[in-house]
Amino acid sequence: MNRLRSGKNWSVDAKYLLVLVVLFCAVFLTARLSILTDMGSDGEAAFWWSNAILLSVLLLNRRERWPLIFIVGYAANVAAHIHGRDSLPVSFALSGCDILETAISAYPFAKTAEHAIRFSRPRELARLCLVGALLAPAISAVCAAPVYRLFYVGVPSNFGVHWFLSNALGAIIVTPIILSFFNNDGYALLDRNQFPEVVGLLSLMFICTYAVFHNTSFPLFFILFPPLLLIVVRLGMNAGILGICIIAVFSVIFTAHGRGPMAMIQDARWERQVFLIQVLLASAVLCVSLVSVVLNERRLLEQAARKSEQLYRLLAENSRDIIVLTDLKHRREYISPAVQWMMGWDPKELVGTTYQDSIVHPDDVPAMTATLDALKSGEPAKSLTYRCQKKDGAYLWMEANISLYCDRITGGPIGYVNVVRNIAERKAAEERLQDAYLALEALASVDALTGTANRRHLNEALEHDWHRAIRTASPISLLLFDVDHFKLFNDLYGHLRGDDCLRQIAETARQVFRRSGDTVARFGGEEFAIVLPDTDRAGAYELAQRLRQAVEALGTEHAGSQHSFVTVSVGCATLVPEPGSDPNILMEAADRALYEAKRTGRNRVIDAFNPQLSTS
Structure with missing residues (x-):
């Protein structure tokens, strides 16, 4: 060309x-x-x-x-x-x-x-x-x-x-x-491997054309087209054109000698016969061209499909993610090779199985089913985190991005595409981060010296228990206690001994108040607070006495105390809160009772709402 x-x-x-x-x-x-x-x-x-x-x-x-x-x-x-x-x-x-x-x-x-x-x-x-x-x-x-x-x-x-x-x-x-x-494509007909077929098919065309135009009894035009189409299908349009040339030569020669289908037409002039020969040749050219168009389009589609398949297979087989194709019944039709090095499974072992049968952790099957059903009902693609079993029995945390894939012709869904990624490291990092967050949150609510709750946590617990008491119309008690003459203790024995003393008292308080709902907190300095939900006045007073006696029983030396050992003074307050009331009223009442206990001699318990009830 x-x-x-x-x-x-x-x-x-x-x-x-x-x-x-x-x-x-x-x-x-x-x-x-x-x-x-x-x-x-x-x-x-x-x-x-x-x-x-x-x-x-x-x-x-x-x-x-x-x-x-x-x-x-x-x-x-x-x-x-x-x-x-x-x-x-x-x-x-x-x-x-x-x-x-x-x-x-x-x-x-x-x-x-x-x-x-x-x-x-x-x-x-x-x-x-x-x-x-x-x-x-x-x-x-x-x-x-x-x-x-x-x-x-x-x-x-x-x-x-x-x-x-x-x-x-x-x-x-x-x-x-x-x-x-x-057209340079015509040189392919001379290829050594293809040449015998070219000669054979053109010879067949030669024989059929000779039979049609040598005959003077029947119009056998239809015999020409099967070998002509066979030539086009096997050898292409250029070979089909050669077949048409054979038809043209035979039709002109035999018609000129009064033979063939054209000669059978009564009273047909030479011009009319030539015209009909052209009609035959034009029909043959159109037939060859149309078949070549169909074959060429099919070849291009096959090339595009093959190229697309090679591209997608290349991507799938070299991806570090696992790519899974399943039908609408969740049966696996294809699994990329990444499953072998990631999980130890040979893809052939999993093809034909469903996620209900294998790999997916039983606890995660309902979530997987719900996700696939949602996609099938028309919801957009979504990701899912679940556990998959390795061949050695261990489970890996995986993240799947799942979507429907549809038939190119009908547009209807025919299966699912599942791109699965190993997120075990990310999951472990998330768990470590969660642990660190919880630890940090604990540090933010725990007193560093004594290990009890700090002032912030105390306020949150009191607020929470106060509103709960309002809803349930139940009593709530608050104890405030102070280490007697603690400043003098620090002056006599040093701050390190003072810190040890506070830790001992905090541990003693935790031993006395063991209920899960009780909150023991360091209120500030040598002062502590204890929130007691669902505890009436008598119960709170009794627990306060146990605390005072337990600290006294420690026998920690204190030369600056009239008792010669460390003691505590306790203020106790109990209320059944009214709707709309403020928990600060309980705090203030307990603080007044503590002040009274210290004023009247220390090492004693004072009830804010019954000052006469006092023991030491």
């Missing part, structure tokens, strides 16, 4: 000049032969191939060369008409109609002329049929008919129809044949 495209712009080298000379001769001879057969046939030209030859040369060259090719083609047409004894006005006018037809036919290919044009492509075949074989001949026929009637008398009324048919058949027959000869 590219051998005619080697020149540049308007440069005319020897090879291109030879092409123009050959073009002139081909157009002149075919036009002259057609005009010759027209003589004495009432304007019924048997064939007109010169326009198709000119169109073929145009399509084989770049657009920059078209003007010169048009000039040569026009000159050859005019010369043929003049040689056929048409007047100059008629020659110029009818040649102009032919050039107009060729220009219209070539226009749709102008932007693609730099590339090899193949009529096995649907778009290019449609352009040739609709524009080159229908629109352009019709326009030229409409223009030629009045010109012919202007200069000649007795022009048949169907002149325009004959013009249109002969030009249209020429475009359909000649253009694909010429372009196929310059």
Whole structure:
């Protein structure tokens, strides 16, 4: 195809000049032969191939060369008409109609002329049929008919129809044949491996064509098409064109000798027989072209599908994520190789199984089922975190991004795509982060010295238990206790001994108040607080006494105390809170009771709402 495209712009080298000379001769001879057969046939030209030859040369060259090719083609047409004894006005006018037809036919290919044009492509075949074989001949026929009637008398009324048919058949027959000869794909027929099949099928075409046109008893045209289609399917469009050439040679030779299906037509003139041969050849060309289009489209689709499959397989097999395809019944149809190095399973072991049968942790199956059902009902794709069993029995935390995939033709869902990623490290990091957060939260609510709750936690616990007591109309008690003469203890024994003393007292308080709902907190310095939900006055007072006695029983030496050992003073307050009341009233009451205990001699318990109830 590219051998005619080697020149540049308007440069005319020897090879291109030879092409123009050959073009002139081909157009002149075919036009002259057609005009010759027209003589004495009432304007019924048997064939007109010169326009198709000119169109073929145009399509084989770049657009920059078209003007010169048009000039040569026009000159050859005019010369043929003049040689056929048409007047100059008629020659110029009818040649102009032919050039107009060729220009219209070539226009749709102008932007693609730099590339090899193949009529096995649907778009290019449609352009040739609709524009080159229908629109352009019709326009030229409409223009030629009045010109012919202007200069000649007795022009048949169907002149325009004959013009249109002969030009249209020429475009359909000649253009694909010429372009196929310059198509580099034709060299594949000479391939050593394919050559025996080429010879065999063309021989079959030869035999069938000979049988059809040697016969004078029955019109056996239908015998020609099975071997012709077989050639196209097996060898391609170029080989099909060779088969058509065999049909053309046999049809012309045998018809000229009065044999074959054309000779069986009663009272058929030579022009009519040639016309019918063209119809046969045009039908064969269209048949070959259409089958080639279908085969070419199928080949392109297969190549695209194969390329797409290779690409997706490459991505799937080299992805560190596991890619799983399942049908709508959750049966695994494909599993990428990543499952082997990640989980120890061979993909073949899992294909055909469902997630209910294997791998997925039983506790996570309901969540997986719910996710797949939601996707099937039309909800958007979502991710799911679940556990998968390795081949050694251990479980890994995995994250799956699941979506539906649909049939390309019907658009209906046919399965699920599951992209699974190992998040065991991320999950462990999340758990470590959660532990760290809980530890940090504990540090934020625990007194660093004594290990009891701090002031912040105390306030939260008191607020929570206070509102709970309001809802349940139950009593809540608060104890505040202070280490007696603790500043003097620090002065006598040092701060380290003081810290040890506070830790001992805090541990003693935890031993006394063991209920899970009780809160022991360091209120500040040497002062502690204890929140006792669901505890009445008597119970709170009794517990306060146990605490005082337990600290006294420690016998921690304190030379600055009148008792010679460490003691505590305790303020106790109990209320059944009213709706809308503030827990600070309980705190204030307990604080007043503690102050009273210290004022009246220390090492004692004072009830805020019953000061007379006091023990030491």
